[in-house]
Amino acid sequence: MAAGIDDVARAAGVSTATVSRALRGLPNVNAATRDRVRLVAEQLGYVASPSAASLASGRTRTIGLISPFINRWFFSNVIEGAERALRAQGFDVLLYTFEIDRSAGRAYRVDPAVLRRRVDGILVVGLPLEEDEVRALQGLGYPIVCVGWGGYGITTVRLDDRGTAMAATRHLLGLGHRRIGHISGAPDDVSPWSPPVDRAEGWREAMREAGIEPGPELEVHGHFDTAGGRESVHELLAHAPDVTAVFASSDEMAMGAILGLRDLNLRVPEDVSVIGVDGHDMGELVGLTTMAQAADEQGAAAARLVLDMIAGFSPPKEIVYPTELVRRTSTGPPPPLAPGARRARPVRRAG
Amino acid sequence: MAAGIDDVARAAGVSTATVSRALRGLPNVNAATRDRVRLVAEQLGYVASPSAASLASGRTRTIGLISPFINRWFFSNVIEGAERALRAQGFDVLLYTFEIDRSAGRAYRVDPAVLRRRVDGILVVGLPLEEDEVRALQGLGYPIVCVGWGGYGITTVRLDDRGTAMAATRHLLGLGHRRIGHISGAPDDVSPWSPPVDRAEGWREAMREAGIEPGPELEVHGHFDTAGGRESVHELLAHAPDVTAVFASSDEMAMGAILGLRDLNLRVPEDVSVIGVDGHDMGELVGLTTMAQAADEQGAAAARLVLDMIAGFSPPKEIVYPTELVRRTSTGPPPPLAPGARRARPVRRAG
DNA sequence: CTGTTAGCGCGTTCAG
DNA sequence: CTGAACGCGCTAACAG
Numbered sequence: 001m002a003a004g005i006d007d008v009a010r011a012a013g014v015s016t017a018t019v020s021r022a023l024r025g026l027p028n029v030n031a032a033t034r035d036r037v038r039l040v041a042e043q044l045g046y047v048a049s050p051s052a053a054s055l056a057s058g059r060t061r062t063i064g065l066i067s068p069f070i071n072r073w074f075f076s077n078v079i080e081g082a083e084r085a086l087r088a089q090g091f092d093v094l095l096y097t098f099e100i101d102r103s104a105g106r107a108y109r110v111d112p113a114v115l116r117r118r119v120d121g122i123l124v125v126g127l128p129l130e131e132d133e134v135r136a137l138q139g140l141g142y143p144i145v146c147v148g149w150g151g152y153g154i155t156t157v158r159l160d161d162r163g164t165a166m167a168a169t170r171h172l173l174g175l176g177h178r179r180i181g182h183i184s185g186a187p188d189d190v191s192p193w194s195p196p197v198d199r200a201e202g203w204r205e206a207m208r209e210a211g212i213e214p215g216p217e218l219e220v221h222g223h224f225d226t227a228g229g230r231e232s233v234h235e236l237l238a239h240a241p242d243v244t245a246v247f248a249s250s251d252e253m254a255m256g257a258i259l260g261l262r263d264l265n266l267r268v269p270e271d272v273s274v275i276g277v278d279g280h281d282m283g284e285l286v287g288l289t290t291m292a293q294a295a296d297e298q299g300a301a302a303a304r305l306v307l308d309m310i311a312g313f314s315p316p317k318e319i320v321y322p323t324e325l326v327r328r329t330s331t332g333p334p335p336p337l338a339p340g341a342r343r344a345r346p347v348r349r350a351g
Numbered sequence: 352m353a354a355g356i357d358d359v360a361r362a363a364g365v366s367t368a369t370v371s372r373a374l375r376g377l378p379n380v381n382a383a384t385r386d387r388v389r390l391v392a393e394q395l396g397y398v399a400s401p402s403a404a405s406l407a408s409g410r411t412r413t414i415g416l417i418s419p420f421i422n423r424w425f426f427s428n429v430i431e432g433a434e435r436a437l438r439a440q441g442f443d444v445l446l447y448t449f450e451i452d453r454s455a456g457r458a459y460r461v462d463p464a465v466l467r468r469r470v471d472g473i474l475v476v477g478l479p480l481e482e483d484e485v486r487a488l489q490g491l492g493y494p495i496v497c498v499g500w501g502g503y504g505i506t507t508v509r510l511d512d513r514g515t516a517m518a519a520t521r522h523l524l525g526l527g528h529r530r531i532g533h534i535s536g537a538p539d540d541v542s543p544w545s546p547p548v549d550r551a552e553g554w555r556e557a558m559r560e561a562g563i564e565p566g567p568e569l570e571v572h573g574h575f576d577t578a579g580g581r582e583s584v585h586e587l588l589a590h591a592p593d594v595t596a597v598f599a600s601s602d603e604m605a606m607g608a609i610l611g612l613r614d615l616n617l618r619v620p621e622d623v624s625v626i627g628v629d630g631h632d633m634g635e636l637v638g639l640t641t642m643a644q645a646a647d648e649q650g651a652a653a654a655r656l657v658l659d660m661i662a663g664f665s666p667p668k669e670i671v672y673p674t675e676l677v678r679r680t681s682t683g684p685p686p687p688l689a690p691g692a693r694r695a696r697p698v699r700r701a702g
Numbered sequence: 703c704t705g706t707t708a709g710c711g712c713g714t715t716c717a718g
Numbered sequence: 719c720t721g722a723a724c725g726c727g728c729t730a731a732c733a734g
Contacts, residue, residue, distance in 0.1 A: 006711090053711080055727065058726080062445075080421040095434055284577075371729060468711095
């Protein structure tokens with residue numbers, strides 16, 4: 001029932017070699033012959049077996065997409081952008097996720113073996129790898145492009161994380177804030193090229209630029225999720241009760257922080273201002289001010305880069321995407337009252 | 352450099368057939384031989400070429416995952432759950448998305464050709480297909496499992512959509528509401544087995560059960576996203592200004608509805624109550640009352656079903672997942688004022 | 703339990 | 719521009 005290449009060859013009155021050439025659009029085929037072959041193939045519903053084609057050609061027309069999560073804003077948008085761009089070029093996307101166990105530190109590892117001979121290129125989404133993991137992945141011999149993170153000389157699509165953090169912090173400084181807390185990623189997040197590290201650095205630099213010392217009591221870890229952001233803001237206000245603004249490294253943590261501030265009976269932005277990074281779809285729900293980025297476009301750009309590299313081009317080592325300040329209602333001037341006078345006791349909210 | 356099966360065979364002093372058997376854990380291999388082969392393969396970094404294995408065996412150990420979106424709550428969670436379950440069984444996941452153009456009606460179509468000889472089974476996530484599409488997909492001859500939607504005799508993992516909608520509506524009725532609007536999917540959403548249709552049906556039934564006629568002015572379309580939910584609630588209140596509660600078919604639309612109510616200067620729940628379906632992570636931000644479902648578990652369950660079908664078992668035709676009412680602060684008793692007396696003019700909010 | 707022998711269904715030389 | 723022949727790397731059926 002499933003037509004093979006020689007069914008098509010026979011029906012079109014040509015050899016299998018000509019069928020193969022015609023269907024793949026190679027130049028050295030008579031136009032009339034090509035059209036006839038294509039018509040016959042269409043009628044027979046012939047589609048070349050990818051396995052056989054890969055085995056014979058050595059190419060898989062498949063890209064491996066490695067991501068620690070799928071259900072988070074940045075990741076899902078990058079994946080969707082990349083998938084559509086790749087499919088438009090006739091490439092398939094193989095999805096690989098990895099377990100992450102926060103309690104065990106960096107408990108995920110990328111096992112390159114599963115990708116061997118499966119793909120033509122690799123996209124790594126927002127997963128700061130350690131050097132040995134990068135080397136192991138490179139050992140596979142496929143082009144690799146990273147999104148949202150870059151290091152060890154890998155081609156990368158990312159933000160100017162330091163600049164973005166500085167812009168966010170300056171926005172708060174410009175409103176008059178002096179005690180500005182920062183919610184970063186995880187404590188064991190020390191990769192020299194990871195966004196949370198760069199963003200923390202940018203926050204510090206903007207603070208110092210304004211003559212303020214970003215003491216360690218001002219930095220807490222939110223683990224890049226809503227629950228983490230919520231917990232971390234409790235910790236932050238316990239250590240630094242005079243904080244009047246918070247810069248979170250992601251919108252999900254920023255929204256968690258807003259929940260945490262509600263727990264503490266603090267109003268946003270009257271008591272504490274909050275700014276995030278991302279441009280999360282749900283940000284408008286709570287009026288979240290943020291540094292917005294186009295995650296889907298970054299995914300598409302990364303897809304084009306791997307494809308270029310597969311085609312033999314040497315693309316730029318880095319593409320830096322812009323962020324834009326989106327002002328909403330979660331940031332405002334600091335409260336006029338003296339620090340400490342307005343602090344309330346923690347209150348658990350229902351639901 | 353990349354070791355092949357005969358490199359391993361030579362190094363281990365056996366034939367390639369034995370290597371193949373040993374590495375795949377087939378029964379008829381001496382334990383000592385198997386261990387030796389595995390050790391040698393390990394040392395040489397040998398991994399069987401999937402293309403060659405597929406060509407020879409006819410199996411791909413790959414599941415095609417078809418989804419219209421990746422960056423929406425239900426879809427990303429189902430995909431993540433399915434991916435992890437499949438990878439745990441050594442199966443790869445090929446991701447397929449489809450363009451959807453709302454203005455052109457159902458502008459997406461599933462082209463079965465791209466899946467031919469690529470996969471061993473198919474997972475369709477929340478995409479109500481038309482009968483001809485289903486038949487075309489079945490024509491491929493692979494096991495198919497749908498998540499979040501089912502019809503035409505396909506094996507399905509889903510909710511009791513009608514019951515869930517009735518429970519949500521009864522919650523509102525129990526609070527004293529009588530004029531309850533409903534935000535469903537799209538106007539062209541008429542597939543007899545699609546969740547929005549069933550949920551609308553459940554809403555109607557619960558209303559009639561309470562002796563209330565669910566007039567057409569009470570139903571609007573939210574297109575399953577936040578923007579759609581927001582717009583639809585404007586329309587709803589224009590047609591039925593005395594509405595005191597809204598049941599939305601998804602949390603994303605419910606959150607959009609809350610934004611839309613804010614546009615209209617209406618308070619939630621003092622003026623209008625809102626309930627959704629899903630259990631979206633961000634629901635707590637706005638105190639959204641919802642009928643929560645476990646999307647990731649449904650993805651994992653669907654994965655197990657396809658795998659069972661591939662293994663030759665005949666699994667149940669349907670697995671129905673429960674939903675649970677999560678009460679937060681977006682629902683409450685209807686306002687005491689006479690309908691119409693409290694209506695405010697639309698006000699555009701900043702941001 | 704193990705080796706030998708055929709393909710699996712294509713892409714790709716190399717002649718013509 | 720086209721066809722014939724070979725082989726990609728592995729699994730499966732059959733012997734032994």
